[in-house]
Amino acid sequence: MTISLDLAYHAPASLDETLEILSEQAGRTVLLAGGTDVVPSLRDDLISPNRIVDLKRVEGLGDLAVIDGALHVGCLVTFSDLIGSPAVHARLPVLAEMAGMVASVGIRNRATLVGNICSAVPSCDAGPLLLALGARVHLVSREGVRTVDVDDWFEGPRRTAIRSGEVVTHVTIPLPASGHGAAYARLSRTRGEDLAQACVAVVLEPGDRPRIAFGAVAPTPVRARRIEALLHAQGLDAGAIDAAVGLVAEEVAPITDVRATRRYRLAMCEVMLRRAVTAAAGRAAGDGPVHGTPLM
Amino acid sequence: MGHAVALKVNGESWSLEVEPAELLLEVLRSRVGIKSPKPGCERGDCGSCTVLLDGRSVRSCLVLAVEVDGHELTTVEGLGIDGLTELQQRMVELSSFQCGYCAPGIVLTATELLAVNPRPERHEVQAAMSGNLCRCTGYAPIIDAVLTAAATAAATTAPEV
Numbered sequence: 081m082t083i084s085l086d087l088a089y090h091a092p093a094s095l096d097e098t099l100e101i102l103s104e105q106a107g108r109t110v111l112l113a114g115g116t117d118v119v120p121s122l123r124d125d126l127i128s129p130n131r132i133v134d135l136k137r138v139e140g141l142g143d144l145a146v147i148d149g150a151l152h153v154g155c156l157v158t159f160s161d162l163i164g165s166p167a168v169h170a171r172l173p174v175l176a177e178m179a180g181m182v183a184s185v186g187i188r189n190r191a192t193l194v195g196n197i198c199s200a201v202p203s204c205d206a207g208p209l210l211l212a213l214g215a216r217v218h219l220v221s222r223e224g225v226r227t228v229d230v231d232d233w234f235e236g237p238r239r240t241a242i243r244s245g246e247v248v249t250h251v252t253i254p255l256p257a258s259g260h261g262a263a264y265a266r267l268s269r270t271r272g273e274d275l276a277q278a279c280v281a282v283v284l285e286p287g288d289r290p291r292i293a294f295g296a297v298a299p300t301p302v303r304a305r306r307i308e309a310l311l312h313a314q315g316l317d318a319g320a321i322d323a324a325v326g327l328v329a330e331e332v333a334p335i336t337d338v339r340a341t342r343r344y345r346l347a348m349c350e351v352m353l354r355r356a357v358t359a360a361a362g363r364a365a366g367d368g369p370v371h372g373t374p375l376m
Numbered sequence: 377m378g379h380a381v382a383l384k385v386n387g388e389s390w391s392l393e394v395e396p397a398e399l400l401l402e403v404l405r406s407r408v409g410i411k412s413p414k415p416g417c418e419r420g421d422c423g424s425c426t427v428l429l430d431g432r433s434v435r436s437c438l439v440l441a442v443e444v445d446g447h448e449l450t451t452v453e454g455l456g457i458d459g460l461t462e463l464q465q466r467m468v469e470l471s472s473f474q475c476g477y478c479a480p481g482i483v484l485t486a487t488e489l490l491a492v493n494p495r496p497e498r499h500e501v502q503a504a505m506s507g508n509l510c511r512c513t514g515y516a517p518i519i520d521a522v523l524t525a526a527a528t529a530a531a532t533t534a535p536e537v
């Protein structure tokens with residue numbers, strides 16, 4: 081069980097100190113927040129850094145607050161923090177719905193939302209929902225600050241738009257208008273330990289184009305733009321939803337792996353899309369299933 | 377390069393020198409002598425290595441020892457200092473475990489659940505325990521013990537009218 085790596089460990093107390101360390105040498109650095117992905121990756125030799133920069137002592141990175149109509153989620157905010165936040169429950173309950181489906185309590189107490197999109201595995205739970213919510217990723221380096229639309233964030237399995245020397249300080253999630261409805265549906269073999277076999281996030285805002293994204297069925301989380309356009313044009317009646325379900329195979333490209341076959345994933349994406357759109361529309365109308373009710 | 381780490385384990389202060397790549401699970405077992413956290417999957421899936429870090433359950437196979445500098449850990453050794461807890465007594469009475477390998481992790485996870493949600497519904501207990509695997513019991517006697525402990529605690533603190 082031992083990790084056999086010669087590692088330097090830094091635990092800076094401020095962002096300035098962090099950026100100073102990152103600029104010192106172009107070493108193979110891994111940034112550490114909750115560690116639930118970093119530690120297994122170290123052990124499995126997926127990464128072989130020569131230094132770890134632990135962000136947990138940096139002041140201000142754990143902020144979770146509504147600022148100017150957007151939810152600010154600092155890079156140290158855990159999934160359990162989201163689940164326990166009254167602001168999240170009041171303004172963006174679908175975020176707590178998603179967080180509650182991630183792994184287990186023991187993982188959620190440690191794993192962070194930002195870490196989830198930084199490790200960027202194709203099955204990451206936060207990815208599709210942040211895409212559907214139109215989130216923005218905020219980075220800082222010695223050169224200054226930079227913002228990336230989450231639409232441009234995921235570049236491949238475990239690859240993102242982050243550059244060497246940068247730290248993701250937080251994401252901002254614009255709060256959907258009141259009267260919106262959203263849903264996150266996730267399929268896995270067992271509760272509590274399995275990665276998603278497929279997942280879908282749906283956000284419906286009154287008068288606006290629906291936003292829909294899938295996870296675990298392509299190299300990165302993906303927006304389903306044809307489905308969005310179709311539902312925008314045709315509305316959300318049964319016929320339109322049937323037509324949207326008919327487009328799923330054009331939007332996603334699942335593979336067969338140990339968790340599911342390609343065919344099963346495709347078929348289940350159709351079921352999940354139907355249920356998630358229906359749940360989100362119901363919530364927008366004020367009578368959908370309570371957030372957290374498993375749709376699968 | 378070694379790092380000095382000061383932490384509290386079950387109320388006792390420890391100062392250790394650890395390498396950055398050393399896992400908390402290894403350090404607890406081999407250096408602190410706390411053997412209740414068990415290596416199972418060693419990748420965060422099974423929960424047998426669970427410890428409470430500042431009162432919250434975490435998987436010690438996914439935590440580097442160097443990260444817990446200045447923090448407080450509780451394991452079942454610490455829970456039992458003043459005798460078995462209500463929950464542990466119910467687990468003994470209901471024979472919640474067989475081989476017992478999962479027990480420390482399950483006791484701690486259920487202890488955390490009851491601290492944040494003293495009267496959980498059965499489905500809430502199932503959801504909270506779903507990340508702790510037990511290969512022996514089928515879970516029913518574990519979940520029953522958590523619910524019974526919650527009911528007993530509620531009856532003694534606030535008698536029902």
Ligand code: FES
Nearest residue numbers: 416417418423437
């Ligand atoms: S040994 Fe840590 S979760 Fe299985």
Ligand code: FES
Nearest residue numbers: 474476510511512
């Ligand atoms: S009692 Fe044997 S693993 Fe749970």
